[in-house]
Amino acid sequence: MRHVADRAGVSYQTVSRVINDADGVAPETRERVLAAMRxxxxxxxxAARSLARARTDTIGLVLPFPVDVTFANAHFLQTVGGVDRVVAENDYSLLVSSPNDEDPALSAHRRMVRQRAVDGVIVEAGMGDEGIELLVEAGYPVVAIGHVAAAVPSVQPDDESGAYSATQHLLALGHRRIALIAGSTPGNLAQQARLRGCKRAGTDAGQPLDEDLIATGEFSLESGHDAAARLFDRDVPPTAVLAFNDAMAIGAMQLLRERGIDVPHEVSVVGFDDTPTASLLTPSLTTVRIFSSELGQRAARTLIGMLRGTKVPPVPAVLPSQLVVRQSTAPARRD
Amino acid sequence: MRHVADRAGVSYQTVSRVINDADGVAPETRERVLAAMRxxxxxxxxAARSLARARTDTIGLVLPFPVDVTFANAHFLQTVGGVDRVVAENDYSLLVSSPNDEDPALSAHRRMVRQRAVDGVIVEAGMGDEGIELLVEAGYPVVAIGHVAAAVPSVQPDDESGAYSATQHLLALGHRRIALIAGSTPGNLAQQARLRGCKRAGTDAGQPLDEDLIATGEFSLESGHDAAARLFDRDVPPTAVLAFNDAMAIGAMQLLRERGIDVPHEVSVVGFDDTPTASLLTPSLTTVRIFSSELGQRAARTLIGMLRGTKVPPVPAVLPSQLVVRQSTAPARRD
DNA sequence: GCGCCTCTCGTGAACGGTCACATGACTTGC
DNA sequence: GCAAGTCATGTGACCGTTCACGAGAGGCGC
Known part of the structure; x- marks a missing residue:
């Protein structure tokens, strides 16, 4: 910088002003400095700038799983896509940290804390919340995407009402044996909310769900396939399947096709997420839209707002989810 | 740091030594300093450390598309998964930069250059190479993943021979009307290599491929579906389809199923990438394995090696690809 | 008892910027 | 014509580390 100043015949402070687009620099001088810089x-x-200004213009992103696993999930993918977009628009950089195998719960957060390289952190909920506490203790502004117990601002989809309306939809179609393909980590709050929504819809309709018809999967296509296999091996198989994400719903549809069971005339299938592919399948998938990208964008905006000193309402921002009815659901056949 | 020094009754330099695990500090003093730090x-x-040491222990990752688009592609996903793993193992951080809509070709690189925040950069090939030149000019060590024209170290799959053996496999099964679903960006070098491999296999076997049977897609499931639709609308449809990635192959299989065309008995399908789902489909997909994760790991190791002063062979590291024969290919029916 | 070496620790400068303030030239108002 | 107020620029200190030295304490050999 000193060199530039010399070459342009000004002081380093003037160079600094030019770099920061500060006013109070004569246009002609500015030109001279810019030329020298070139x-x-x-x-x-x-590094120097961060040191002097005590901020880095970088936002940390903590993922719940290794990169390849996290992004294999369409919801996370969209979510981070939204974050990325907003972050770039606001001239922030994005530093990602994912857990390693040794300490899946906390290593990503630890690494983020150790390196004091970000101004604030966005956390994708999915694992426990201890990591979030860690970040908060370290003094970071934190925004969570998804359901968290920790007292940090968060943006979350309305999982419960989404699950409620999906279940209601199936009940309205006359289905009585509704199977759920839920996640296998009962501690997950999003999972709990969805389950709550399903059950409430059942009891509200006077048709409580059969607990035996709740299978679990890992949110992957294969696990949905396998869970469905278990469900349809039963003596009295379900007439409808509600999976907690689209991938598992698609897996279930695959199994049904293998077994020659027609969707939707014999069995209805509902997903969760409204993945782009959901609308392209045949039959296209009825699913619950949760606006993942929007979620990510809001999280990023919220965090950037916090960094810029805007007040943030302490209540979680809840984005309504929305049932999208397509071809994979139909009235239950009379037994 | 000064505070810690005071509290431990030592100088700041000693604190620095403790932090960096340097020797020459008495065990008892070390303990005292660690306690004070706690x-x-x-x-x-x-920031201060980076400034003083003139390095940031951060590696930049430049993506060819926005995050959500890039990671929707299984190959990129695996690749970055590999990078992430190695980067974390070596205590580096990962700073990602993706292009914005205004300047898709260069914005990601520009942002990386502007922020002088990384020690080296890994570039996912996919767009043009001007961006790489930009980074090199800015003085960064750069390693590319995939085929690039720029003179930087790169790791790349052996696309040509993979495509060659896939085509050869189909020819050996007796297929004569082999359709290709290629990418729509002819400038892409990986694409060119695959095309070259296919054509060479054809001519080597005395059965040059029919140029009219080359459709193009965007590497998405849907585009594969649509490309297949165009191919099978022809008066004389192909008996085999070779798609340039698994997603498009799966899309093609979907179309065939819709039209009641049996895979593999009526039409054989081959993919490229060996996505995890490829083996789980019914019929499971014959595909070319390209070890994406390994590719990412090597790239990361190469870059870290460069940063640590290891010499890097200037020739691109080529990882052999490998045809995985599964159920989606079968001998051609006699016409 | 002296010189020398090793171990441990401290000091000053530098890294490359930003911030707060000072300074000088040129307007403006009366 | 002079005080006051802009505008443009320069100066010194500081951000929190690391690096290259230097220096004191203790052990050893003779």
């Missing part, structure tokens, strides 16, 4: 192929050092 | 909840500032 000539010397000069680039400011973020 | 008491004061002290965390070193990366």
């Amino acid at each position: 000539d010397l192929n000069y680039r400011p050092s973020v | 008491d004061l909840n002290y965390r070193p500032s990366v």
Whole structure:
């Protein structure tokens, strides 16, 4: 920087002003400085700037699983897509941290804390919340995406009402034996909310769900396939399946096709997420939309707002979810 | 840091030594310093450290598309998964940059250059190579994943021979009307290599491929579906389809199922990538394995090696690809 | 008892910027 | 014509580390 200043015949402070687009610099001087910067192929050092300004203009993103696992899930994918977009728009950088195998619960957060390299952190809920506490204790502004117990601002889909309306839809179609393909981690709060929604819809309709018809999967296509296999091996198989994400719903549809069971005339299938592919399947998938990208965008905006000193309402921002009825659901056949 | 030093009754330099695990500090002193660090909840500032050491221990990752688009592609997903793993193992951080809509070709690289926040950059090939030149000019060590024209170290799958053996496999099964679902960006070098491999296999066997049977897609499931629709609308449809990634192959299989065309007995389908789902489909997909995760790991190791001063062979590291024969290919029926 | 070496620790400068304030030239108002 | 108020620029200190030295304490050999 000093070199640039010399070459342009000004002081380093003036160079600094030019870099930061501060006013109070004569247009002609500015030009001279810019020229010198070009000539010397000069680039400011973020490290020095961060040090002096006590901020890094970087936002940390903590993932619940390794990169390849996390992004294999369409919901997380969309979510992070939204974050990425907003972050880039606001000239922040994105530093990602994912857990390693040794300490899946906390390593991603730990690494983020150890490196004091970000101004704030966005956490994808999915694992426990101890990690969030860790970040908060370390003094970071934190925004969570999804349901968290920790007292940090969060944006979350309305899982409960989404699950409620999906179940209601199936009940209205006359289905009585409704199977659920839930997640296998009962501690997960989103999972709990969805389950709550399903059950409430059942009891509200005077048709409580059969607990025996709740299978679990890992949110992957294969696990949905396998869970469905278990469900349809039963003596009295279900007439409808509600999976807690689209991938598992698609897996279930695969199994049904293998077994020659027609969707939707013999069995109805509902997913969760409204993945882009959901609408492209045949039959296209009835599913609960949760606006994942929007969720990510809001989280990023909220965090950036916090960094810029805006007040943030302490209540979680809940985005309504929405049932999208397509071809994979139909009235139950009379037994 | 000064505070810690005071509290431990030593100088700041000694604290620095403890932080960096340098020797020449008495065990008892070390303990005292560590205790003080804990008491004061002290965390070193990366910014200051980066400034003083002139490195950031951060590696940049430049994606060819926005996050959600890039990671929807299984190959990129695996690749970055590999990078992430190695980066974390070596205590580096990962800073990701993806293009924005205004300047898809260069914005990701530009942002990376502007922020002088990384020690080196890994670039996922996919877009043009000007961006790489930009990074090199800015003085960054760069490693590319995939085929690039720029003179930087790269790791790449052996696309040509993979495509060659896939085509050869189909020819050996007696197929004569082999359709290709290629990418729609002819400038892409990986694409060119695959095309070259296919054509060479054809001519080597005395059965040059029919140029009219080359459709294009966007590497998505839907585009594969649509490309297949165009191919099978022809008067004389192909008897085999070779798609340039698994997603498009799966899309093609979907179309065939819709039209009641049996795979593999009526039409054989081959994919590219060996996505995890490929083996789980029915029929399971014959595909070309390209070890994406391994590719990412190597790229990361290469870059870290460069940063640590290891010499890097200037030739691109080529990982052999490998045809995995499953159920979606079968001998051609006699016409 | 002296010089020398090793171990442990401290000091000053530098890294490359930003911030708060000071300074000088030129307008403006009366 | 002079005080006061802009505008443009320069100066010194500081951000929190690391690096290259230097220096004191203790052990050893002779």
